[in-house]
Amino acid sequence: MVGGLLKAYLLLSLVINNIVRGQSDTSGPVFIQEPPNNVDFSNTTGTKIICQSRGVPLPNITWTKSNGEPIGTVPGLRQVMDNGNLILPPFRASDYKQEVHAQTYRCIAENELGKIQSRDVHVRAVASQSYRVAVHEEQVILGNDVLLKCNIPSFEADFISVASWVDSEGLTFPVNQNY
DSSP states (O other): OHHHHHHHHHHHHHHHHHHHHHHHHOEEEEEEEOOOSEEEEETTTOEEEOOEEEEESOOEEEEEETTSOBOOOBTTTBEEOTTSOEEEOOOOGGGOOHHHHEEEEEEEEEETTEEEEOOOEEEEEEOOOOOOOEEOOOOOOTTSOOOOOEEOOTTTGGGOOOOEEEOTTOOEEEOSTTO
């Protein structure tokens, strides 16, 4: 009887071990490094968006637009790398393409056991170019307060902050709550 129980126990252990080992030999994709939600960059620097996943078998990584349309390499503007990274290299301002540089992308990792997709990656490239900042004249009575607004072109406004004001005599006023 003890011998029969021992054989049953060993057989059950062997079956459980094979099941557990079989499950650990394969796994669906899991992100190791999911791309960030927002990527802002300059045309003079370019950027690399990293997407890494693990799984067994090793997942295949592809990129799509937010509508699910697959993307590929656009020579000189966008490279989809074999390792899953998306490269947006430096480019001339005249080569700016909205469908590449102001786009929402997703990273997809897929193997035979499953498929996962990253959060939306909102990409915005800013082309380095000259611009003028203007302050509109305001009428004010001597001794009263006036509110001056720095008008920054909309294509640059998200990437510029006012650090200080300089008056006609060259005095600098740093930006803080008192001004």
